[in-house]
Amino acid sequence: MEGKVIHRFSKRFSKKAFFENLILNILRISTYLVILFAGFIFLDIGINGSKAIFKSQAPFINTDFLTQKPETLHVFEPKHIDKKLKEINAKILSTNIENKNLSNLAIEDSKKNDLLIKSLQAKYHVLDKQRKEERLLFSDTEFRALEIKPSKSEYVYETYAYSGGGIGPAIIGTCLLVLGSIAIALSLGVLCAIYLSEYSRPGKVLQIIRLSILNLSGVPSIVFGLFGFGMFVLFFGWGVSMIAGWFTLAIMALPVIISASEESMRSIPKGFREGSLALGASKWTAIRTNVLPYALPGILTSSIMGIARVAGETAPIMFTAAFALRDQLPWEGLEKASDFIFQGVMALPYHIYVVSSKIPQNEYTENMQYGSAFVFLFIVGFFAISSIVLRIRVRKKYKW
Amino acid sequence: MSLDIQVKPAEAGSKVLPPEVIKIRNLDFSYGESQALFDISMDVYEKEVTAFIGPSGCGKSTFLRCFNRMNDLIDIAKIKSGTIKISDVDIYDEEIDVIELRKHVGMVFQKSNPFPKSIYDNIAYGMRIQGIKKSSELDSTVESCLKSAALWGEVKDRLNESALGLSGGQQQRLCIARALAVKPKILLMDEPCSALDPIATAKVEELIHELKKNYTIVVVTHNMQQAARVSDRTAFFYLGRLIEYGPTEQIFMNPENSQTEAYVSGRFG
Amino acid sequence: MKRYFHKELNDLKNKLILLGEKSNEIARLAMDGLLENDIEKVNKAAGMDDYLDDLEQEISYACIRYISLRAPVSSDLRLIFVALKASRDFERIGDEAHSITRKSSKILINDGKLSEQFNLQEMSNLACQLIKDAISCFVEEDLEKAFAVLKKDREIDTINQKHFELISDISMQEKISDPTRFNTLLISKSIERMGDHAKNIAREVIFLLSKE
Numbered sequence: 001m002e003g004k005v006i007h008r009f010s011k012r013f014s015k016k017a018f019f020e021n022l023i024l025n026i027l028r029i030s031t032y033l034v035i036l037f038a039g040f041i042f043l044d045i046g047i048n049g050s051k052a053i054f055k056s057q058a059p060f061i062n063t064d065f066l067t068q069k070p071e072t073l074h075v076f077e078p079k080h081i082d083k084k085l086k087e088i089n090a091k092i093l094s095t096n097i098e099n100k101n102l103s104n105l106a107i108e109d110s111k112k113n114d115l116l117i118k119s120l121q122a123k124y125h126v127l128d129k130q131r132k133e134e135r136l137l138f139s140d141t142e143f144r145a146l147e148i149k150p151s152k153s154e155y156v157y158e159t160y161a162y163s164g165g166g167i168g169p170a171i172i173g174t175c176l177l178v179l180g181s182i183a184i185a186l187s188l189g190v191l192c193a194i195y196l197s198e199y200s201r202p203g204k205v206l207q208i209i210r211l212s213i214l215n216l217s218g219v220p221s222i223v224f225g226l227f228g229f230g231m232f233v234l235f236f237g238w239g240v241s242m243i244a245g246w247f248t249l250a251i252m253a254l255p256v257i258i259s260a261s262e263e264s265m266r267s268i269p270k271g272f273r274e275g276s277l278a279l280g281a282s283k284w285t286a287i288r289t290n291v292l293p294y295a296l297p298g299i300l301t302s303s304i305m306g307i308a309r310v311a312g313e314t315a316p317i318m319f320t321a322a323f324a325l326r327d328q329l330p331w332e333g334l335e336k337a338s339d340f341i342f343q344g345v346m347a348l349p350y351h352i353y354v355v356s357s358k359i360p361q362n363e364y365t366e367n368m369q370y371g372s373a374f375v376f377l378f379i380v381g382f383f384a385i386s387s388i389v390l391r392i393r394v395r396k397k398y399k400w
Numbered sequence: 401m402s403l404d405i406q407v408k409p410a411e412a413g414s415k416v417l418p419p420e421v422i423k424i425r426n427l428d429f430s431y432g433e434s435q436a437l438f439d440i441s442m443d444v445y446e447k448e449v450t451a452f453i454g455p456s457g458c459g460k461s462t463f464l465r466c467f468n469r470m471n472d473l474i475d476i477a478k479i480k481s482g483t484i485k486i487s488d489v490d491i492y493d494e495e496i497d498v499i500e501l502r503k504h505v506g507m508v509f510q511k512s513n514p515f516p517k518s519i520y521d522n523i524a525y526g527m528r529i530q531g532i533k534k535s536s537e538l539d540s541t542v543e544s545c546l547k548s549a550a551l552w553g554e555v556k557d558r559l560n561e562s563a564l565g566l567s568g569g570q571q572q573r574l575c576i577a578r579a580l581a582v583k584p585k586i587l588l589m590d591e592p593c594s595a596l597d598p599i600a601t602a603k604v605e606e607l608i609h610e611l612k613k614n615y616t617i618v619v620v621t622h623n624m625q626q627a628a629r630v631s632d633r634t635a636f637f638y639l640g641r642l643i644e645y646g647p648t649e650q651i652f653m654n655p656e657n658s659q660t661e662a663y664v665s666g667r668f669g
Numbered sequence: 670m671k672r673y674f675h676k677e678l679n680d681l682k683n684k685l686i687l688l689g690e691k692s693n694e695i696a697r698l699a700m701d702g703l704l705e706n707d708i709e710k711v712n713k714a715a716g717m718d719d720y721l722d723d724l725e726q727e728i729s730y731a732c733i734r735y736i737s738l739r740a741p742v743s744s745d746l747r748l749i750f751v752a753l754k755a756s757r758d759f760e761r762i763g764d765e766a767h768s769i770t771r772k773s774s775k776i777l778i779n780d781g782k783l784s785e786q787f788n789l790q791e792m793s794n795l796a797c798q799l800i801k802d803a804i805s806c807f808v809e810e811d812l813e814k815a816f817a818v819l820k821k822d823r824e825i826d827t828i829n830q831k832h833f834e835l836i837s838d839i840s841m842q843e844k845i846s847d848p849t850r851f852n853t854l855l856i857s858k859s860i861e862r863m864g865d866h867a868k869n870i871a872r873e874v875i876f877l878l879s880k881e
Contacts (some may be wrong), residue, residue: 201475271513275575278468279526279582280503289529290515602670609673628738629674652737 042377049374052367065371068166070325070351071140073364076155078134081127088124092117160364167372169329173345174379176242176330177321178311180341181249186303188250189257193299197262198287210259217255222315224252229319242330243341245321249310256306257299264298265291297394304387308380314349322350324358348376418445421586421616422467427482429462431474436462440482440642442635444586449612451631451648452620455668459640460620464588467491467618468505469498486586503530506584510591512571514563514578519546519555522563522574526582541581548614549577550607569600573607580611587611589619593626605630624664628652636660674739678748681731685752685759688724689804689870692762693797695721696863699766700793703773703856706781715770721763728756747880751873755807758866758873762800765859765866772852772859780849786835787853789860792828795821796860799867807874815878818871825864832857 004010055062099113136150143149150157200206228248238244268291276286310316323344330345352372355365422444429437437459444450452460462471466484469491471477483490491501503526514522523542532538542559546552551573555566563574572592579587589608593601608617608630621627627634628648635645636657644651644660655661662668695717702711732753735741741749776783783789799821806814836854 269513271509271511272515274470274473274507274509275513275515275578276525276529277473278470278502278507278509279529279578280499281529282499285529289525294516599670602672606670606673625740628740648738649734653734 045370045373045377048366048370049372049377052371053374062166065166066171066375067168068139069169070167070346070368073160074138074140074143075158075160075364076136076138076150077131077158079154079156081131081134082156085124085127085131088120088127092120092124095120160362161359167346167348167351167368167375169326170346170348170351170372171375171379172329173242173322174311174348174376176345177245177249177317177347178307178379178383180242180246181253181311182304182307184246185250185253185257185307186299189254189303190261190299192254193258193261193265194287194292196258197265198283198291213255213258215255217259220315221252221310221313224248224313225316225319227251228316233320238342240319240321240323240344241342242321242345245317245345245347246341248316248320249307249313252313252316253303253306253310256309257303260302260306261295261299264295264302267298268294297391300394301387301391304383304390308383308387311383312349312376312380314353317347318350318353321345322347324350324354348372348379352376418447420444421446421487422618423483423485423488425483425485427463427466427484428480429459429466429471430478430480432476435480436640437466438641442642442645444616444618445633446616447612447614448632449608449617449619449630450633450635451627452618452635452637453622453624453627453663454637454643455663456622458637460635460637461590463637464590464618464620467586467588468502468507469496470507472498503582504584505586505588506579506582507588508572508575508579508590508592510594512568512575512595514566514571514574516562516564518560519563519566519574520559523578523581526578530582545577545580548580548611549573550603550610551577567600569596569603572596572600572604576604576607576611580615584615586616586618589617591620591622594622601626624652636663638663674735677731677735677739678741678745681728681735681752682748684724684728684731685756686804686808688721688728688756688759689800689807691717691721691724692759692766693800693804695763695766696769696793696800697797699769699773700789700797700860703769703776703783704790704793706777708774708777711770711773711777714766715774718763718767721760725756725760725763729753744877747877751807751877755870755873758869762863762866765863769856769859772856776849776852780845782845783849783853787832787857788828789853789857792825792857792860795825795828796863796867799825799864800870803867803870803874806871807877810874810878812875812878815871815874819868822864822868825861829857829861 232244272290276290420443427440634648634651644657698714
């Protein structure tokens, strides 16, 4: 403290200030941790997923992956490399075991073994790269079209379900499901919100209704799935179909939409309503001209956000709308127009679920999982961003 | 020096009363269990400015809102007894079309509430919801309303700009112009100047004075001086009762009731 | 910005000027009646007093009304107070004129003439001029004229002073009855009072214009 004059206001150590600092840093660290985790997840999906979606040649986007149907992957691996790889693998294993058996005293030997393993691993990587270059991959259709199949003497032949082709139908199915449920949930939700916030009489009944709507959003998604299955699929007899999925998703999103719409309608100044009523507008006219337009940005944003989150759910569509595999695109092979909504579709969340838990895992399915997840993330992000853009647009038009 | 200036004693101008436009008889009004207005009877005269003064919560705004049935918006608000007649029609009759009533009795609110639309659309709103779409008709009404609200000169070059770009006083005059567009006979003003600065207030007061020629105006105000300046008649409310009602001069210069006296002289409470 | 109620101030101003004119007229009539031996003018002057009183009442009502309804400040408020006080002064001028008329009629009935030595003619001219000046300095908002009125008033005072000194001489030399002599003196005193009122008005105009 030399050279510093201590006066009434100079800084001193105090317990209070210390705790203040401590709490601040705890808060800061937890926030950074959350960001770190989220960033890691997104980075992981992004890096691994982009392997499936992007490629190094001209269009840079693997359009096949985005458009083709999922197919069984036929893999031919060069036999000579495969053999060598297996040998190296065996050697690494045995060295490892040897290493473990060595006593602590034999430091020299252990070091030697470590070096051996390292060199073997390096060799393995080189060969593995070579294998990846020389191997032949065929999707189902390609495989059938082949005139001369690779000889079994040169190649090791294996097939992997779901790992070939692309996720085209799943993308389309997801988009259809989201759009349909947006339409249903938005119209139902907004109508309900208008009634609740503008027409209904405040009182106990309204409070109970509000509370139960809010509680609805806490119901687990699998319950919604079961409900949709029982109600739409079985009771209404719609079968596993897009429309059953729409309604299930819509009902799941309703609580969010209703409360968000109500909130944004209530945030419209009372003066707008009174102003137009005093000019001789009927109640509906006042709402139509002076409440809804200004509440729209809020309604749209929160609703689409809500839907986008719900669209990510696997459980509600698992029983109601999603097929694990469907060859045809939704508009193919329809007998009559109404069939369109009564057909099941593939959906990305369900597809991810299937490829990651229903079939044996290997390097080929991993590609498919991450690719699907990446695309799915992208779609959900797209809906979210479009809702924000929409909000900004509408907001600009109706600003107060 | 001219000696031929006509001088009339101040009392001489009084007074053949103009016809009554609003007749209120024994009005009792309540919000649910709590009664807000007690046994109010008064007449509002044609083409005069009638001011309601009184401390906050004395029921003057509630009373004003009875005239165009704005209180209908509040579920628990109810007229318990008594009648309000406008042009000899009981406006709380079941046969009354509230929309027509509100067209006849325009209202301007405490907080200027222009819609977030263009100036033009704000004024045309009242006509558009009536189904008038002809642009020539809309144009001429917008112009005449803005002119009678003394706003035309200030905004004629930016009719298509947002009304929210106007200053507070201009917004309030815009709201008055908007109310005029549906051609009312009576204008209710609920503290029209409470959020305005003195200059804007003065402009609105000038406007009220100007509009008096063609409209019957009822204005609620917290500002006693404003009531004194703009009104022909003043009613003093206290705790939901009409304490005194009479020509403004009488209320401010020589009130009969001691409560009125205390209130106007600032000795209240 | 000109407010609609500023018109009321103008009305008030006009009324005040009218009152001034009328008080000037009544003073002139009363004096002329006396000096010209014209009983009709005297009577006419006597009849105008009520009108003046009414006008003064009206002005003070208007002032109070303006204060209570319009909450005037600064120059408006000064004008109101000036109007209140000046109207009172004008009305007092009227009153003085009225008392002159009463005395005049007595003089006219008793003797029918005045003492030669009283300089009433000049005095009344001066007084009327003073009143006129007081009015015009108000109308024209002329500060210098107002100060001039203050000066001129002294002349009237001097003449009045002289009259007091004269009174004993007159009784010796002329054949004029005692009541007339005293009445004449009182008239002189009244004219002097009129001058004082004019001076007061000028002072109020100075207050109005110079804010002092």
